[in-house]
Amino acid sequence: MHMDEMDSSILVNIIKNPRQTLTELGSKLELSEQVIYYRLKNMKFKSIIEKYFLRINYEKLGMKSVYLAFENDAPYPEPVNAKIMCLEKITVYGLSGKEEELNDRIENLCSYLGKPFMRYEAPVSGKKFELSALDKEILDELSKDPLASAVNIADRLERKSSTVKRRIDYMLENGIISIIPKINLRMVNIVLIAIFSSTIEEFSSIIDSRLLIAYSPGSGFAITITDSLESAKKLIDNIRKKDKNAEVMVVYDYDFYP
Structure with a gap:
């Protein structure tokens, strides 16, 4: 499905911050609130925007998070915190929790899907936030x-x-939570890219429109959005110039769970 530039711009900005007001969004895009309201309503009606997720960043709460990539698209029946489905039957799972519980969940996942070909453990935040x-x-x-x-x-x-x-x-x-829209990627021009890299901080500046990103010096995992296949190809080429061993995957569907 072809989308015009205005709809694509609205979608990219909604992904960045779904809770921003129509006034704030209109100011950024130099569009009236009425135009944005109509276009968002139309995209929801067409199920381009399907729903919204609450994502909790458990590293900020002193827990651990791990992202595991499998060359296996078989459905996994147990609860997970993230499921990112990529082309070529690759699925990335995100799991979070306290260490002992998390280790058990990782073991169960691997026993069901096999050995992951990529693994990234997000660093626990230096400052632990306490929820009231x-x-x-x-x-x-x-x-x-x-x-x-x-x-x-x-x-x-x-x-x-x-x-x-x-x-x-x-x-x-403080990055304790984020709100993420569920976009039907089959119906839009925008492309989501998932990245595993040992030098992700070197190109963090070029993946600025982030849906999800967790990185640390040395290695990391990120998901970023591009506004077209052409810009996705340019981004992938730039990443591979900086890290020839990077795993870069095109996302076709995703789900997040609190």
Whole structure:
């Protein structure tokens, strides 16, 4: 399906920040709120934007996260935190948790799907954030509706909307959570690229429109978005110039779970 440049620009910016207001988005794109509202409504009607995910960055909470790539597209029946499906029957799974629990989950996954050909363990954040009881209640509400307004959440929790907004903003700004749209990639021009690299920090500046990224000096895993097949090819070529051993994969579907 061909998309015009305006729809593609809206989608790319929605992926960056789905909770931004129409006013904020319109200011960036120099479009009226009415135009953006109509186009977003049309994309939802056509199921181009299918839904939204709440993603919790467990490394910020003192837990571990691991990304494993398998040359196997068989469905895995147990819970995971991320599932990224790539061309050539490659699937990347993300798992998070405390060390003992995480090791058990990794063992179960590998016994079911075989040995992964790539593995990346995200570093635990130097600063551990503690979630309050209110934060956990807010996350429960956001898991049901990731775009729920602070006012609506506050009404359900019988809290002040200013307090709820402050906590949501705090968790977003500190990378504790992110909201990710589920885009039907078969219907759009944009292309998602998944990357495993031993030198990912060297090209972090060229993967700026990130859907998901976790990296550390030396090695890392990232997913980035490009606005066309042509720009995806240029990005892949640039990455391979810097790291000839990088695994770069085209994503065709993805799911995230809190």
